[in-house]
Amino acid sequence: MDVTVIGGGVSGLGAALTLARRGHDVTVIERDHTPMPMSADEAFDWDRRGAPQVRHSHAFLGRLRQLLLSDHPDIYADLLAEGATEIRFGDDLPPEMTDFEPQPDDDELVMLACRRTTFEWVVRRTAVAEGRVALRTGVAVDGLLAAPLDTAGTARPVVTGVRLSDGTEILTDLVVIASGRRAAVAEWMDAIGSPALVEQAEDTGIVYFSRFYRLLDGMDHPPRSGVIGGDLGYLKYGVFVGDNRTFSVTLAVPSDDTELRRRLGDAAAFDCAAQELVATAPWFDGRAEPLSPTVYVMAGLLNRWRDYVVDGEPLVERLIPVGDAVLCTNPLYGRGCSTAFWAAHLLADALDAHPADVVAAAIEYDGALRSEIQPWYRASVEQDGEARRVAASLLAGADPDSDADDPRTFMRGVFRDGLLPSLRTDAVVLRAFMRSFNLLATPDALAKDPDVTARILAVWQDRANRSPALALGPRHRDDFVELLPA
């Protein structure tokens, strides 16, 4: 088929490359004017205003790495050659964990450490070199072309191409919408007579603040056997290793906390905050320098699911979404690029299974998205609802655990005094947790494993005999705020 992909981000490039390697001819239309960089550092300076999240910390999970290894090993090798590194389960374990025995599946439990711009640059470079992928940048898609409803022979619109901002049109067999979280796709569909595109959307309740740094010559990163982030209720945070001796810190603040939002946008206050947090402090002892003068801020972060297929029928024919255009999850869980690539592969599989029937392929793809990826969306929504409740309670100066009869209080206790300590002492629990975290097991796999839950509950029951867990930063929000320059 001749396929046009709207958007040259991770999902658009992932879909383009995967479809091209299955024999389709693909044109990618990317609105940002982004000439190809020559290096990872040039890519970091890309003007990617269409995807502002590229300058925030990104984790690349085991699921994504597995897809690269199986279908695009050249990309994986190039990423490593361009300075990305692997974070392998089993390396850098906490010293308290003495029961670790390598298992065959552990080879899948590897995350890729690199900047999002480096990842996208390498994927783009490979896609362009593929031969079957044409990339046009600096021109936007303005709308969809469709056969008139009365001539299409179906009750729903059939897409025939796209209209570009330079006034030209591209006729195509299939349009893949990969235009990201702010895609105007609902309006485009409406304009060609589609039923309304229905979505579920919930605010994640957080605002992201990120800053990037590079280790100075002769300096190394701190030991990585310690914690790499924390959830203080009023603040979630983490340190992310990047490529080429870079790293980034992300602080996620409740959307309603205007005071913290105001302060942390300032670079000096941001660095001061990072110095006060247990997991980031070791990176701020003079071993690194900032890569950019500012702190990058991103709000409006949603969990969102869009139904392009309703009651088993596509709303529009020959129009298929991938990536954030169909589902977004809280960036804190680091899933978006993995689910984007995963969806691109599910799409390619569905088209392989129905080479002569795009409607059947769209329906099969939708079913695969719902069975394999939607559970991760639901898990994000559930987890964020609870996180928002806790953050609101702390901001109001209340105790989120004051109601001992509330099952959520019990669950928070098991998480805090059972799961978290187990992750530092029990390799079986850590492995089960990391398999879910890396999208290699279902979201509920850990809770459904009787051995793992028994181990966690045993640690929880023993909580009175342990000294309290190390605080990962100031326990009280007001104390933290006071540490920051006004």
Ligand SMILES: Cc1cc2nc3c(=O)[nH]c(=O)nc-3n(C[C@H](O)[C@H](O)[C@H](O)COP(=O)(O)OP(=O)(O)OC[C@H]3O[C@@H](n4cnc5c(N)ncnc54)[C@H](O)[C@@H]3O)c2cc1C
């Ligand atoms: C703050 C933040 C942190 C994140 N952290 C992580 C993480 O740690 N790990 C992870 O895996 N994921 C993370 N994500 C999610 C991840 O970035 C997204 O899921 C991923 O970028 C989705 O890729 P996409 O291609 O669908 O969208 P995008 O990458 O946003 O790309 C969409 C592209 O479409 C282009 N476009 C839009 N409209 C048009 C048009 N009309 N015509 C032509 N082009 C158009 C845009 O310019 C853009 O380049 C994070 C997201 C955010 C917001």
